[in-house]
Amino acid sequence: MHPIRFRDCFRSTRSLIAGLTAFAAVPASASALLAQGATPPAAATTPVATVPVDPRLEKLKAEALVMVESRAKQVQEIVDMLFSFQELGFQEFESQRYITTLLAKEGFAIEKGVAGIPSSWTAKWSNGTGKPEISLGSDVDGIPQASNKPGVGYRDPMVSGGPGHGEGHNSGQAVNIVAAIVVKQLMQRDKISGTLLLWPGIAEEQMAGKAFLVRSGLFKNTDVTLFTHVGNDLGVSWGASGSSALLSAEFRFRGSSAHAAGAPWSGKSALDAVMLMGQAWEYKREHLRLQQRSHYVIKDGGDQPNVVPSTASIWFYFREQDYPRTMALFEVGKKIAEGAAMMTDTKLDTIAILGSGWSAHFSKPIAEAMHANVQTVGMPKWDDKDQTLAKGIQKELGSPDFGLSEQVNKQLRGAETPQNWMGGGSDDIGDIAWNVPTITLRFPSNIPGLPGHNWANAISMATPIAHKGALAGAKVQALTMLDIMLTPKVVADAWDYFKNVQTKDTKYTPFIRPQDTPPTYLNADIMARYKTQLQKFYYDPTKFKTYLEQLGIEYPTVRAQVVAPKGDDGKEKQ
Numbered sequence: 001m002h003p004i005r006f007r008d009c010f011r012s013t014r015s016l017i018a019g020l021t022a023f024a025a026v027p028a029s030a031s032a033l034l035a036q037g038a039t040p041p042a043a044a045t046t047p048v049a050t051v052p053v054d055p056r057l058e059k060l061k062a063e064a065l066v067m068v069e070s071r072a073k074q075v076q077e078i079v080d081m082l083f084s085f086q087e088l089g090f091q092e093f094e095s096q097r098y099i100t101t102l103l104a105k106e107g108f109a110i111e112k113g114v115a116g117i118p119s120s121w122t123a124k125w126s127n128g129t130g131k132p133e134i135s136l137g138s139d140v141d142g143i144p145q146a147s148n149k150p151g152v153g154y155r156d157p158m159v160s161g162g163p164g165h166g167e168g169h170n171s172g173q174a175v176n177i178v179a180a181i182v183v184k185q186l187m188q189r190d191k192i193s194g195t196l197l198l199w200p201g202i203a204e205e206q207m208a209g210k211a212f213l214v215r216s217g218l219f220k221n222t223d224v225t226l227f228t229h230v231g232n233d234l235g236v237s238w239g240a241s242g243s244s245a246l247l248s249a250e251f252r253f254r255g256s257s258a259h260a261a262g263a264p265w266s267g268k269s270a271l272d273a274v275m276l277m278g279q280a281w282e283y284k285r286e287h288l289r290l291q292q293r294s295h296y297v298i299k300d301g302g303d304q305p306n307v308v309p310s311t312a313s314i315w316f317y318f319r320e321q322d323y324p325r326t327m328a329l330f331e332v333g334k335k336i337a338e339g340a341a342m343m344t345d346t347k348l349d350t351i352a353i354l355g356s357g358w359s360a361h362f363s364k365p366i367a368e369a370m371h372a373n374v375q376t377v378g379m380p381k382w383d384d385k386d387q388t389l390a391k392g393i394q395k396e397l398g399s400p401d402f403g404l405s406e407q408v409n410k411q412l413r414g415a416e417t418p419q420n421w422m423g424g425g426s427d428d429i430g431d432i433a434w435n436v437p438t439i440t441l442r443f444p445s446n447i448p449g450l451p452g453h454n455w456a457n458a459i460s461m462a463t464p465i466a467h468k469g470a471l472a473g474a475k476v477q478a479l480t481m482l483d484i485m486l487t488p489k490v491v492a493d494a495w496d497y498f499k500n501v502q503t504k505d506t507k508y509t510p511f512i513r514p515q516d517t518p519p520t521y522l523n524a525d526i527m528a529r530y531k532t533q534l535q536k537f538y539y540d541p542t543k544f545k546t547y548l549e550q551l552g553i554e555y556p557t558v559r560a561q562v563v564a565p566k567g568d569d570g571k572e573k574q
């Protein structure tokens with residue numbers, strides 16, 4: 001639910017100034033050497049002289065790069081398959097079936113329905129002592145009404161009104177799965193101890209999965225979590241992330257019905273309470289901190305005009321910098337809701353907490369290890385077709401048409417400062433990051449300069465842009481897993497940072513109350529409405545090399561000339 005891209009674009013300028021870490025001693029890119037047909041380096045120089053490094057590490061990393069590269073076809077299939085399911089939060093059942101079948105075949109132990117979420121799952125594999133345990137997560141849910149043909153640089157839905165991957169969550173599992181399969185093979189062959197735990201971010205758009213995963217104890221043995229999320233660059237950061245903490249709450253009012261024309265004086269409209277709550281929030285907004293973000297939709301506005309609505313509800317996302325500020329915003333909401341009920345002589349029936357998330361804080365030692373691997377792997381090589389699609393959609397939406405980024409950031413991005421913090425999107429990875437050392441790897445499967453949570457953000461997601469971006473991500477993920485497995489100091493440093501820096505003065509308190517359960521009914525109605533239409537478009541890799549081929553789409557398909565930028569609905573901008 002967070003256009004991380006925005007944050008990244010916004011903050012990248014600042015990070016140029018921040019200048020934090022020097023990994024000057026990174027050996028020449030192993031992938032580049034191997035691509036030129038060179039023999040893998042036997043034992044490259046140790047990057048940091050004082051850290052005891054397993055002598056096998058550099059050779060294993062060079063091997064891992066070759067092994068991940070050899071699975072490019074598998075990355076493409078997973079990315080395309082999940083794209084074709086186009087599932088919304090809590091309804092990711094085709095994705096669950098496909099991924100768990102794949103991982104079971106690879107020898108992972110599967111559990112479904114984790115944390116009371118039917119569409120959730122875990123896949124686990126252990127070797128030797130089982131330590132260290134690395135958890136690998138990535139979101140899997142889509143965006144309502146974001147359906148669009150992939151590879152097409154203008155509005156052209158596959159299923160009109162249907163959901164789609166307008167956030168790119170169809171790509172992250174490919175990164176983790178391929179990295180995990182490769183590292184597992186190396187661990188088995190070389191008898192390396194450790195545990196790999198794969199899991200999905202369910203209903204991330206509702207911020208309604210990860211706090212429940214934490215509460216279920218899923219991460220109680222985890223040493224490090226490597227989360228990954230689609231972006232338009234390859235990179236990682238440490239410290240306060242700059243994302244907003246969030247509380248999602250639905251306020252449900254109850255009144256009494258009456259004939260809206262015959263006896264309106266006998267009715268008490270729950271919709272009146274909802275409208276007044278929204279209106280009051282707009283007045284209150286003037287007196288809130290500029291950094292807050294709050295927005296709402298009316299989930300229940302009654303059934304039909306001639307019946308005074310006896311029930312109505314309004315669903316808010318409250319976002320602020322941290323837990324206490326977000327809770328304070330929620331308290332304002334509660335007070336306004338009570339006032340709205342009083343004014344309309346209705347009852348504030350229920351306040352349902354539907355989701356939540358802490359603002360993430362990422363592990364510095366893990367980010368440093370990963371940043372070195374980002375430098376080794378580098379950005380994918382885009383071709384003219386990739387750049388044509390990127391520039392085509394940028395022009396279509398009236399954004400600067402600079403295409404896709406070609407270079408990784410040389411400098412590791414550090415912590416956001418409270419003074420600079422201006423708020424923005426959220427990700428419930430924050431809840432995990434406050435319980436175990438965690439980072440988010442961004443990989444470049446999307447196009448810069450797009451609105452986020454929009455059909456335009458879906459168009460690259462089953463094209464070579466997404467495939468190459470996820471493959472680069474899988475390489476970084478695999479290399480970092482090997483660093484963690486073979487360098488105990490990385491894990492020790494991560495926990496030292498977690499205990500003595502990150503959580504020194506801030507202790508995790510979940511937003512969710514003991515009585516809150518995952519709202520797994522969300523989106524069931526939308527998916528039921530579109531399921532039959534969506535099924536016709538499920539990807540069949542036994543018949544078609546790529547999803548674009550199955551759909552008969554020429555890549556890329558862009559307007560020959562954009563006369564004037566088109567808006568979101570494909571009409572001329574006013």
Ligand SMILES: [Zn+2]
Nearest residue numbers: 001002139167
């Ligand atoms: Zn996301």
